[in-house]
Each structure stands twice: as C-alpha cells, then as structure tokens.
Amino acid sequence: MTRNVRIGLLGCGNVGGGLVTLLGERREQIRERHGIDLEISSVLVRNGEKKRRGVDPEIITTRAADVFASDPDIVVELIGGVEDAARFVGAAIDSRRSVVTANKALLAAQGSEVFARAKRHGVRVGFEASVCGGVPVIRTLRVGLAGDCVESLTGILNGTCNYILTLMEEGQSFEDALAKAQELGFAEAEPSLDVDGHDALQKLTILSAIAFGGVPAGEVQLSGIRGVTLRDVRRALREGRVIRHVASSRIDDGVLRLSVRLELLAAGDPLAAVRYENNALVVRARAAGELTFLGRGAGALPTASAVLADIIDIAQAA
Known part of the structure; x- marks a missing residue:
C-alpha cells in the first residue's frame, strides 16, 4: 500500500532546485521501492515571478504561512542563514512536523536547541546534507x-x-x-x-x-x-x-x-x-x-541527494 507524504519546501535555489529534479526523476522508483509517494505541497521562494523548472506555479509562494497552510508532513528548509531558518524550523517542529535541513550555519549556531525542541515534540530533524554533500558521514x-x-x-x-x-x-x-x-x-x-x-x-x-x-x-x-x-x-x-x-x-x-x-x-x-x-x-x-x-562535497545534486535520503528515512519511520 502506498502512502502519500507531503513536503513543504522552504527555498528553491541550487539545492532546492536539485531536490525538485531528483523527485521528478525518482518519484516512481521511490513509490515502488519504499511504498511512499512524495509530493511537494508548497514551495517558498523570494522571487515569485521567476519560473522554476519542474515546479507547478500554483504551489509557489513568497509567504511561509502558505507552506504551513498546505499541510505538509515534512518541512524541508533550504533557505540558508540562521535567523529566518531558525524561525521556520521552530514553527515546523512546534506544529509537530519533522524537518530536513542542509543548513550548517543554523546547526552550528543553534543545533542543540533545535534537537532539544524536536525531542520535546516527538519529531525528527534530518541533517545529513549539512556536511559533505552526498557523503553519508553524519549517519x-x-x-x-x-x-x-x-x-x-x-x-x-x-x-x-x-x-x-x-x-x-x-x-x-x-x-x-x-x-x-x-x-x-x-x-x-x-x-x-x-x-x-x-x-x-x-x-x-x-x-x-x-x-x-x-x-x-x-x-x-x-x-x-x-x-x-x-x-x-x-x-x-x-x-x-x-x-x-x-x-x-x-x-x-x-x-x-x-x-x-x-x-x-x-x-x-x-x-x-x-x-x-x-x-x-x-x-x-x-x-x-x-x-x-x-x-x-560541492554542487546541487549531491546535496539534494542527501536531503532526499533524509526525507525517505523520516517518511518510512512515520
């Protein structure tokens, strides 16, 4: 039986675009192998006028609130930086949604707080992509x-x-x-x-x-x-x-x-x-x-591959 898993994507730059590409190429394979259908429910971007290859324009937004309103099961944070990312990740965790991030700056600065918060709410934080791109050193x-x-x-x-x-x-x-x-x-x-x-x-x-x-x-x-x-x-x-x-x-x-x-x-x-x-x-x-x-260790696709692996891991364990 296949289970639908909705993904709220915060950021669609190099890595976010790479994730969209990988999902487009491997969605059917993931469905067959893992029994989960990964669907992007909403995408947060800075420039809403810019066309994004492989992304339905109807799900693109410049407001983070729209991403959470799309009822994602997993929130993927790929905007980088610390302040906004910390706020969005915190909101996801507080709403009892697991998070996947490639944000090394956030984790280096506030990792202990992020993980403690996730533990309190019974959700997970996947962060394999934050170090060494597609090399699974964190795992x-x-x-x-x-x-x-x-x-x-x-x-x-x-x-x-x-x-x-x-x-x-x-x-x-x-x-x-x-x-x-x-x-x-x-x-x-x-x-x-x-x-x-x-x-x-x-x-x-x-x-x-x-x-x-x-x-x-x-x-x-x-x-x-x-x-x-x-x-x-x-x-x-x-x-x-x-x-x-x-x-x-x-x-x-x-x-x-x-x-x-x-x-x-x-x-x-x-x-x-x-x-x-x-x-x-x-x-x-x-x-x-x-x-x-x-x-x-550098490049959109290796990092996006690690992000996707964390998404699959969390989705299977849910």
Missing part, C-alpha cells in the same frame, strides 16, 4: 559508530577551497580559480564563508558535536586560503607535497580542540589525493580503526 557517526569511541576527525570539508587549490596545482592563479568555482556554482559571489574557512568550521562543529558529545570546546584554530600563491603551490609540488585546507578535531586533556587550516601533506597522505570539489573525512575510532569517506 555513520550517529548510527554506525554509536557503540564505538571516536578519537579524532580529520578531513577536507569545503569543496570550494579544494577545487581552487586543485586548479592552482594546474597553474591557475587564486583569482582565476575562484572565478571558475563561482562560474560552476561551487562558490558564492561573496566567497568569504568558503575561502576564509568559516564553512569548514561550521561543518567540523556539527561533526564534532556528534562524535564527541558534550565535551567542552577549547581552542579553535581558523585560517583560510586567501594567502596561498602559485609560488607556494609550485614549491610544495617540487618537494613532493601538496597544500590542502584541512579540518580536524580531537579530545586533548578533556577539552575539544578544533582546527581548520592549511597543511602541507606528503603525497602518500590519503587527503593529498582528494582533488577538485571532492570532500573527504578520516574517522579514527577505538574499535573500528581508521575509516575514510570520499565524495563530492
């Missing part, structure tokens, strides 16, 4: 390693920075590589969140909260990639090394240490081989040992 930390003790996390968590550094290895300047990343949609017109390291730190904060629980945070080291020159990159290559923007966290003397910075990696390091927009995460756990995850 692994929350479920796969729930019985283990994570000792450290090390990874490349920002696909934009990694893409820029890769193009610089191929001879492009920082400015030209950034422009290419912006052209492909990996970087925003104002790229500071990516290139100054804040995006990677937000993701590391989310992963560390899952991996290490309530351990108090201590020192945070943060630096970006703006200062990297072609001369730096070429010197590293001559020495058989590469420059990577590495995020890491570990427990040291009972305190959580977070670091996002440039590192010189030997050619044999697993992270040295991570190129272009790919992300990678190396998890070291006491029982499982070293686990490495690799995949596309």
Whole structure:
C-alpha cells in the first residue's frame, strides 16, 4: 500500500532546485521501492515571478504561512542563514512536523536547541546534507559508530577551497580559480564563508558535536586560503607535497580542540589525493580503526541527494 507524504519546501535555489529534479526523476522508483509517494505541497521562494523548472506555479509562494497552510508532513528548509531558518524550523517542529535541513550555519549556531525542541515534540530533524554533500558521514557517526569511541576527525570539508587549490596545482592563479568555482556554482559571489574557512568550521562543529558529545570546546584554530600563491603551490609540488585546507578535531586533556587550516601533506597522505570539489573525512575510532569517506562535497545534486535520503528515512519511520 502506498502512502502519500507531503513536503513543504522552504527555498528553491541550487539545492532546492536539485531536490525538485531528483523527485521528478525518482518519484516512481521511490513509490515502488519504499511504498511512499512524495509530493511537494508548497514551495517558498523570494522571487515569485521567476519560473522554476519542474515546479507547478500554483504551489509557489513568497509567504511561509502558505507552506504551513498546505499541510505538509515534512518541512524541508533550504533557505540558508540562521535567523529566518531558525524561525521556520521552530514553527515546523512546534506544529509537530519533522524537518530536513542542509543548513550548517543554523546547526552550528543553534543545533542543540533545535534537537532539544524536536525531542520535546516527538519529531525528527534530518541533517545529513549539512556536511559533505552526498557523503553519508553524519549517519555513520550517529548510527554506525554509536557503540564505538571516536578519537579524532580529520578531513577536507569545503569543496570550494579544494577545487581552487586543485586548479592552482594546474597553474591557475587564486583569482582565476575562484572565478571558475563561482562560474560552476561551487562558490558564492561573496566567497568569504568558503575561502576564509568559516564553512569548514561550521561543518567540523556539527561533526564534532556528534562524535564527541558534550565535551567542552577549547581552542579553535581558523585560517583560510586567501594567502596561498602559485609560488607556494609550485614549491610544495617540487618537494613532493601538496597544500590542502584541512579540518580536524580531537579530545586533548578533556577539552575539544578544533582546527581548520592549511597543511602541507606528503603525497602518500590519503587527503593529498582528494582533488577538485571532492570532500573527504578520516574517522579514527577505538574499535573500528581508521575509516575514510570520499565524495563530492560541492554542487546541487549531491546535496539534494542527501536531503532526499533524509526525507525517505523520516517518511518510512512515520
């Protein structure tokens, strides 16, 4: 028996548009495999005049109230930012609707409050898409390693920075590589969140909260990639090394240490081989040992794929 599941979509930019595309392509497959028919009940956008491929104009709105009035079973938040997103997510949870979000900024700033609120109301928050695009690292930390003790996390968590550094290895300047990343949609017109390291730190904060629980945070080291020159990159290559923007966290003397910075990696390091927009995460756990995850971390479809996986997971459990 097939059950209808209505989705209220907040935001229809790159990731939201990617989700619409995936639902259009896979709706029948999802119905057959999982017994659920996913239907978008309403879509919140900033510009109501803009045409959206694959979206019925009748369900497009510029008012969040219309999304909730469409009686969605699951609310998907893809508007980004913190203030408006927090208000909409809170309203969804208070109305006893589960939420799926790709919003790393919201979760890094208010994650504990969001999850506590969801627990009080007996609903779920899916957030796999907030870190590493389509790479299922959050599910692994929350479920796969729930019985283990994570000792450290090390990874490349920002696909934009990694893409820029890769193009610089191929001879492009920082400015030209950034422009290419912006052209492909990996970087925003104002790229500071990516290139100054804040995006990677937000993701590391989310992963560390899952991996290490309530351990108090201590020192945070943060630096970006703006200062990297072609001369730096070429010197590293001559020495058989590469420059990577590495995020890491570990427990040291009972305190959580977070670091996002440039590192010189030997050619044999697993992270040295991570190129272009790919992300990678190396998890070291006491029982499982070293686990490495690799995949596309930037782009609409990988992130939308993770959003869709959370929607299916929540819908099946309802």
